[in-house]
Amino acid sequence: MANINRKKGFWLSIVLALAVYVVGQVLISGEILNSFYINTLFFMAINIILAVSLHLIIGITGQFSIGHAGFLAVGAYASAIFTMKLQMPFGVALLVGGLAAAVAGLIIGIPSLRLKGDYLAIATLGFGEIVRIFLLNVDYVGGASGMQVSHLTDWTWVFACLLVTIIVIVNFTNSTHGRACISIRENEIAADAMGINTTYYKVAAFAIGSFFAGIAGGLYAHNFYIIQPTNFGFLKSFDILIFVVLGGLGSMSGAVIAAVLLTIVSAFLQDYPETRMIIYSLVLVIMMIYRPKGLMGTKEITQFFTKKRQGIEGGESDGKHTAA
């Protein structure tokens, strides 16, 4: 029974994904969307990738990292170097961007993941700033004036990367490895005592998260014509953090919804740059007062559909339990 449901769910997701892709492609190539909307759509997908990748680190593993823009920057610059300086194809460059960010994640993760809570946050914040300042001072990538990048990002690439990111992170989370990460979030001492190699899983989650941030960086770099170190300041890190917190720590669908909503909000507020941050902040303050657990809490969208079935099943065995 569970097997059939699983297969049904699998095909349903494939059909759904294809449908989204086709609709997007038709809207773009049919010139129904103007370039502003296309740009917003790409930006939305990139933000979802970022949100989901940070969700793995903060929401699942519980490691409070606020230097995600650093990995975005590493991915953006690494992929831009590969396409612009080394004339490599875009796909290769994206992969290199992801791998470079993952290596950066390992280098920063192995020493700093010994730290907990606030200390880890400060260390990762520092890492983000180091990356930015470093790029600012390297002439090879244009220093402060930035680096020219050709526009290579298209809907197919964006969508494929988004899909891969979500599949990988969902599959990781729904396995014993994901449970190991959640157990670290819930109680690190107990996780350790249950035989979980906590350092390994923290670093693994960190590396996977940074890998996808790097991929997002590649897409981001090739979506605009120029990348500058100022694009990757700590405010960018906070933007990503806000997706995760607003969506609900521990909920991937929450992170996705928050990324979509906030991308739309900030796109439409672009004409009022002075008030943009005020409205943005107000949304957050109100949110935290009325729904401190975030939009979705720790729940996933799929739970709303499966809840019923589980409820019945649980009820039955509960009955047996009390009768016995």
Place this chain on the structure above:
Amino acid sequence: MANTPLLKVDNVGIQFGGLKAVSGVNAELHQGELVGLIGPNGAGKTTFFNLLTGVYVPTEGQIMLNGERLNGLAPYQITRKGISRTFQNIRLFGELSVLDNVKVAYHSLARHSILSSILRLPSHFSGEKEMEEKAIEFLKIFKLDGLRYEMAKNLPYGQQRRLEIARALAAHPKLLLLDEPAAGMNPQETRELMELIAFIRKEFHLTILLIEHDMPLVMGVCERIYVLDHGQLIAQGSPEEIRNNPKVIEAYLGEEVS
């Protein structure tokens, strides 16, 4: 005794700065024994557990499990060698379901890699299925299978304690350390707990070391008792010997006024 002890604690101690929390403790646990560890508050009982499980690294002496030195191993390595524990203040994975709590303990026995899970290879499905079946089996033993989808934090206190013991056992220990399992339980729950401990000991051929303040429980189930006070072992022996030991009485009640 002829056979080598399961656990041999040799002159173990730990110092935090100038404070000797535990010092010069010698103990031996043999296969299948149920041993109690008692002592007044602050005597160093939990610190001793933390030394055994690798949370702290001893600054003196050595700890041997089946003749293998444990000093300096990380807690997860020690768990895999066969020492598992529960905590004085319950440390369940609150946001995980009852079933998932037990599955986490099975993690170290899982053979499917991160990559096979991400790619959803057949080994992922078979591995996860095996874990699920074993975990449910375990929950049945502990009469928790009816609550398998309940979040651990929503369980009543007594059942949380039960689940913690189930989880510790799911890690397949040779030696189980229970840190005040009866704390906060009413007499009825304590009695059930005693039965449970006797049952799991027989069922899993376990050696158990138990910290407890509930004296009837300790005296009732333990075959031998160690007494700690001010970080030092002041007595050991059968419950009867301990009950009449003047040093123990002194540690608990204070010196006799002469």
